[in-house]
Amino acid sequence: MSETWTEQHIPDQQGRVAVVTGANTGLGFETARMLAEHGAHVVMAVRDAEKGKQAAARIDGDVSVQVLDLSSLDSIRSAAADxxxxxxxxxxxxxxxxxxxxxxxxxxDGFEMQFGTNHLGHFAFTGLLLDQLLPVPGSRVVTVSSVGHRIRADIHFDDLQWERSYAPVAAYGQAKLANLMFTYELQRRLASRGTTIATAAHPGVSNTELARNMPAALRLPFTWLAPLLTQSPAMGALPTLRAATDPAVFGGQYYGPSGTGEVRGHPELVTSSPASRDIATQQRLWAVSEELTGVRFPLDD
Incomplete structure (x- = not known):
């Protein structure tokens, strides 16, 4: 695991189909680009079709665009059907x-935006597509979390939608913690199948559009320090790509940058927070997510 893993380590992806959400910009674009350049057919699942087409035109490879708005269950169901x-x-x-x-x-659908988009949207999308993955040897579901899963993070079952009070940083932490809990519970349910695995990754701190809603007090210092504290989207995408393509990866593993604090560096196996490993909470979150989205996974418990 100590080897420096780079884009050149991505195996040949000829004949493979990859669906990448949020692929028109930032980490998603770089993930789509590298997979396509290594031979995969990449479906760029994006909210804005025109921006998706513009991004696709910048990629030298086999790509297509699928409209997907993860903040709408109707859009998720329509995209999955397509x-x-x-x-x-x-x-x-x-x-x-x-x-x-x-x-x-x-x-x-009335969900808090960060929890609804980052977790519930992907939960529903995965459940609706899983039948396309289960028969495929070597197939993987990779969910992108964040170092933010450690920051003021808990699953607030008594107020999942932040109706009583709202704290953007804590809400983001809940959503990113949920991404990991979803991965671990999905892997447990997939384990007996022997074909598909679930993995997770985080990009460290990457200089992308995702930070545009950063609190004002942090925005200016972040801008000044960005060259020192962040890495490029291409580097930030490497943990995801390793989790998706490295033959040595096992289900339930989590990849992130190798540097101090997992902020920058080449991808390696990392450890998530103790809270993310709580099996009872994972299972409760799964049940609540099924109830909220109306999506049931084609898996035996």
Whole structure:
């Protein structure tokens, strides 16, 4: 695990189909680009079709665009139906899209925006596509979390949608913690299948559009210090790509940058917070997520 893992380590992806959410910019774009350049057919699942087409035009490879708004269960169901019709098999589902530190707002279905988009949206999307992955040997579901899963993070079952009070940083922490809990519980349910695995990754601190809603008090210092504290989207995408393509990866593993504080560096196996490993909370979150989204996974408990 000590080897420096780079883009050149991505195995040949010829014949594979990869669906990448939020692929028109930042980490998602770089993930899509590298997979396509290594031979995969990449479906760029994006909220804005025109921006998706513009991004696709910048990639030298086999790509297509699928409209997907993770803040709308109707859009998620429509996108999943399109993908099921167009792709009998999916090798990689990369749950990359996300929002961070948004002002208090809700999704089309009334969920708090960060929890609804980052967790519930990807939970539903994965459940609706899993039948396309399960028959495919070596298929993977990769969900992108964050170092933010450690910051003021808990699953607030008594106020999941932050209706009583709202703190953007804590809400983001809950959503990113939920991403990891979803990965671990999904892997437990997949383990008996022997074909598909679930993994997770985080990009460290990458200089992307995701930080546009950062609190004003932090925005200016972050801008000044960004060259020292962040890494490029291409570097930030490498943990996701390793979790998605490295033959040595096992289900339930979590990858992030190797540097101090996991802020920068080449991807390696990292450890998530103790809270993320709580099995009872994972299972409770799964049950609540099924209830809220109406999506049931085609897996035996």
């Amino acid at each position: 993908l099921r019709a167009g792709h009998p098999r999916i090798d990689l589902l990369i749950n990359n899209a996300g929002v961070m530190y948004t002002p208090k707002q809700t999704t089309a």
